[in-house]
Amino acid sequence: MPNIRLLNSISERGLDRFPNDYIIGTDVQEPDAILVRSHDMYDYKLEQSVLAVARAGVGVNNIPHDRLAHSGTVVFSTPGANANAVKELVIASLFLVARKLVPSILWTNNLRGPDIEERIEANKKQFVGSELAGKKIGIIGLGAIGAELANALHALGMTVVGYDPFMSVESAWRVSNQIERSTQIDELLGSCDYVTLHLPLLDGTRGMIDSALFAKMRPGLTLLNFSRGELVDEPALGDALRSGRLGMYVTDFPNSFVLSLPRVIPLPHIGASTVEAEENCAVMAVEQLKEFIETGNIRRSVNFPDVALAFTGKRRITVAHQNIPNMVGQIAGALAKSGINIANMINGSKGSVAYTIIDIDNHADEMIDLSAIEEIAGVLRTRLI
Structure with missing residues (x-):
């Protein structure tokens, strides 16, 4: 229970x-x-x-x-x-920018008086936008969201370039063969009208969009960030927006500094909402x-590593342990000394930890003592299922 x-x-x-x-x-x-x-x-x-x-x-x-x-x-x-929720919001944000929807809505909503139709016709030229079809967008990170987004934007008629040096085989299968692949982030930033970030926040990605990369961006580029605010170096972002190097910044992670900058479209962290x-x-x-x-x-x-073994109904022992030499051998040896026969086994590791699943032949009514395994140096947790 x-x-x-x-x-x-x-x-x-x-x-x-x-x-x-x-x-x-x-x-x-x-x-x-x-x-x-x-x-x-x-x-x-x-x-x-x-x-x-x-x-x-x-x-x-x-x-x-x-x-x-x-x-x-x-x-x-x-x-x-x-993934679909974030994908749709990114696409909506691209239309917001391309068609100048935010300023046009704000301007129109403030109109008052009897001559509204005439004033609209006289002033609508200031809101002339551009179409997404034919424009080039770079997607940095081709995981679940980036892959879905790449395919959807290609279907809208955009030229899509993806950059992901750690792209998985699973993601590669999801991405259309019509999507261009860039092996250099500098090249992508220098050639695109739009760039959207879809990366996890790690030590290696924190602040990765810095002053050096802003300097290599195509002037007027629009940057969209629906991953994590910390991926972008904020002082460098401020410099790029104030100088006009960066045309627009759309973010789902606003803060007081970002809200003080020009040409920012802030959203209240609603990517998955x-x-x-x-x-x-x-x-x-x-x-x-x-x-x-x-x-x-x-x-x-x-x-922990992804480790799965088809469940056949046999009794099962799982061991979470440190990823150090001879752990599996020690575990198997402890089971043998206890008279426990291994029917099947699988092991995987991730960084400093590992995980082992062992199916055993012993009957359900037999007592199973895991203390011999638990006493092995480096074992973190055991379970009997």
């Missing part, structure tokens, strides 16, 4: 995926897992009982996932669940937790 604690409101469409014997709520005791959206968990006191944390969303900046990895707690996120995206994220997070609790399989974890 697994216990699931909720730290935020989670879509019922996702929660309905849990079997009836799961106990779900905000105040459940000794939770086996936690479901979260935006709650800051850095100062959250996590019970030893917690096997996993699943975020119904993509970014995990609110979860100390590195620290949790070293206690054997798996952290999941839901990449791709909100659709009913459908919230439902999709909740469903994916619940399915990940359910599979992990019931089978030990890990899919789409941010702090």
Whole structure:
């Protein structure tokens, strides 16, 4: 009877995926897992009982996932669940910029008096925009969102160039062969009318759009940021906008500094704020937790390797451990000494941690003592399923 604690409101469409014997709520005791959206968990006191944390969303900046990895707690996120929502908002933002919709709406909304039609006809030339068809856009980051966006913008008649030195095979399959690939970010920035960012925030990407890259941008370029505000160096952004080098900045992550700059279209962090995206994220997070609790399989974890073994009904042992030499050998040796026969085994590693799934032939009524494995130096957590 697994216990699931909720730290935020989670879509019922996702929660309905849990079997009836799961106990779900905000105040459940000794939770086996936690479901979260935006709650800051850095100062959250996590019970030893917690096997996993699943975020119904993509970014995990609110979860100390590195620290949790070293206690054997798996952290999941839901990449791709909100891809369509972000894709559609990026496309809408491109139309906002190209057709000067924001200033035209503001100007028109302030009109008063009996001669509105005449004034509109006399002044509408100031809002002449441009069409997206035939324009060139660069997409930096071709993950779930970037790949979907590339295909959609190509269908709108844009020339699409993608840059992603770490592009996965899965993403490569999703991207149309009509999408150009750039191997140099400088080349992309210097040739595009629009550039949109779709990258995770990592040590290597923080502040990556800096003064050196702004200097290489095509003059008048529009930059869109629906990933993380910290990807862009703010002092350099200010210089680029004030000098006119950067034509427009569209961001889903405004702050007081960004709002003080000219030619900024700010949005209130609504990239994934659709009913459908919230439902999709909740469903994916619940399915990940359910599979992990019931089978030990890990899919789409941010702090542990993805490791999955078809569940055949045999008893299963899972071991979260440090990624150091001879761990698998020691685990197998401990099982052999305990008279436990291995039927199947799989292991994977990610950075400094690793994860091993072992199916065993011992009958369900046999006592299984995991203490010999738990005593191995470097073992973080064990489970018997």
